[in-house]
Amino acid sequence: MPAKILPGKMYIGMVFQNYDLFPHMSVIENILLGPLQVQKRPKKEVLEQAQQLLERVGLLNRKDAYPRELSGGQKQRIAIVRALCMNPEIMLWKQPAGLSFCSPTKLTSF
Numbered sequence: 001m002p003a004k005i006l007p008g009k010m011y012i013g014m015v016f017q018n019y020d021l022f023p024h025m026s027v028i029e030n031i032l033l034g035p036l037q038v039q040k041r042p043k044k045e046v047l048e049q050a051q052q053l054l055e056r057v058g059l060l061n062r063k064d065a066y067p068r069e070l071s072g073g074q075k076q077r078i079a080i081v082r083a084l085c086m087n088p089e090i091m092l093w094k095q096p097a098g099l100s101f102c103s104p105t106k107l108t109s110f
Helices: 007-011 027-037 043-056 072-084 104-108
Strands: 012-015 090-093
Touching: 012 072, 027 043, 027 072, 043 072
Parallel strands: 012 090
Antiparallel strands: none
């Protein structure tokens, strides 16, 4: 029997210290997985959002790369984009101080 997702759980995004990207999937596949499988959103909509967010974190050119080809900082930014693509109302961060690519002010503008 599949686990039941409580309605409120879909509105909380989390980024952990270990980014848990699927190693057999490209960056874009990792990002699209949740919105397509869990939220059942249209692929075109999610792809556009993912590309916009990747552009904002400076990684659009890495969308077809695999996690083994990325640095730790790049993996962290991909994990952030993946969480933001779920359109959370609340974001939980394991280590927000380590987000060197942007300031806390820029984070709130996502």
